[in-house]
Each structure stands twice: as structure tokens, then as C-alpha cells.
Amino acid sequence: MDEPLLTALRRIAAEIDGPTSAVYAAARAAYLTRNLDGEIAVLIGDSRSAVDSGFAVVRSGPDEAQGRWLLSFSGGGVQIDIEVEEEPAGLRLIGQFTGTADGECWLDSAGGRRLLDVDELGRFLVRDVPHGPVRLRCTSSDGAPVTTARVTI
Template sequence: MAHDEVPGWQDEMLAEYRRVAAALDPPPPDLAAAAKAAFAARDLDAEIALLIADSRTEAGAALYEPVRAEPDLVSGRWLLSFDGGGIQAEIEVEAVDGHLRLLGLLSGASAEDCYLETAGAHHRVDVDDLGRFIVEHIAPGPIRLRCRSTEGIRVTTAWVTV
């Protein structure tokens, strides 16, 4: 009897493939939470500010000119730059006691209605009159910044893993 003559053989085969794949190469534990957060936090009308530099990469490190000190990857400190939708965001990420602290500077963005989104949560970001902000006690993982430009346009940075 051929396979196509046995009802449901395709369903059984797919179920077996799923079982084997789940046993040999399971998805990362935080994948489902990150996917749900990304879907729930989508804003189809927002402009995207793209990651234009990351000091953890060789190309990104060449773009940064040190002001206070070199980014120190050994101690867990690096720089991220985003641009788009009329805003620029510079963020210094620093590992502190198993959590992350973000020091940032926004240009072209309103000081109100600014949030940092992580997988499963969002945190209000208090931006001062000069565009500076600090967000502490962030768990490592995917993040993005959501704010409004000074023209009132909603802008979201690309997701980046910190």
C-alpha cells in the first residue's frame, strides 16, 4: 500500500518531524516572549530609527570618537547610535551587577511620551530638557526606544539585543 493511500500519513510524519526538531534543536527559551512583545508593541504608522553604529562591532567601533573614554567591552560598556524619523539617539549601555544601565541622549525628540520596550515590558523614560536620560535595572535582551519627534511623529528604533 502506497503512502498516499493511507489516510493521515502526512499529519503523522509532520508530528514526528516536530517531535524530533523539538528534541534536537529547541527554540531559545525567550523566543516566544520576544515574539509576543514584538507583535503586541507594533506600530505600523511609526517611523523607524535604524541602528547606524554599534561599538561592539569593528565597523561600529571605528565610527565613534572617544569623548570621555573608549568604550570598554571587557567591563561591559558599549555605545549604540540610531537615526531616522527626524531623531537621533545615542545610548551608552553598561553592565552593572547583572543588569544593564542605559545612558542616552536624544536629538530631535520630544521630552514627553518616551518609552523603552523590552521583551514583555515597557519602561517610561524621563528625558530632561537637553534630551538626556538614564534607565536602570534593565535585563539583558532585546530592546527598542519609542518616542515622538519634535514635529509629533511617532518614531521607534529598531530592536537591538543588549
């Protein structure tokens, strides 16, 4: 068959009778539920939250000028604690995984997916993370995939 003709016909069909917004929404929903066997680690503490942050009060309130805050996630037998700090080139994340198997842990952010360098105690450090939504992925000690809920930093 004539490949240039088929390419032109595909382009015309996509312009004239392309997918509807309902099709895009269904495709997005299918993509977001692709890992139903995985566990979700939910946000259980945010030191920026003035009410019920999940952290013991050390100061009278969060220090916004300091540019530093704590996040804590739990789920699927995994605990993830992170300190987020502003730096000139972006954000720095210092954290620790507890209850994970030895293996790969990932950070998904606006800057893309990064493999984390996690030491034998579960600690990690990541620099130059852009502001925006992030989530972490790891494997629990039981072998189940665990993903944190997305949080905007």
C-alpha cells in the same frame, strides 16, 4: 444559555480545531504592522562592531572586559545615542534623544515597558534593564511616532 456548557464547548473546539501556525503567523504580522505611520530609527552605530561601527576610533578595538558600549539610532528626524554598561543587577542605559518633541519616551525590554524620565536636554538614565531585545519609542518634533529597531543588549 448555559454558560458552563458554552465554556466547555469553546475549550473543546480550541483543542480539536485550534488556530493553525499560519493563523498565528498572520496575526503576528498584523500586530507588528499596526503602526504603519510611525518612523523607524535604524541602528547606525555599535561600538562592539569591529567593522564600520559608525563611531570614530578612539581605542584600537572595543574593550570587552570593560562591559560598556555605545549604540546610536537615527530616523524620522530623531537621533538616539545610548551608552550601555554592565552592572551587578542588570544593564544601565545612559542616553540622549535629539529631535524629539516634549513628551513621553518609552523603553521596551524583556522587563516590560518603562516610561523614561527625560530631562529638558533629552537625556535619560535607566537602571536594571535585563539582557535581551530592547527598543525605544518617542515622538519626533514633527509629531510622528518614532520607534528604534530592536537590538539585543
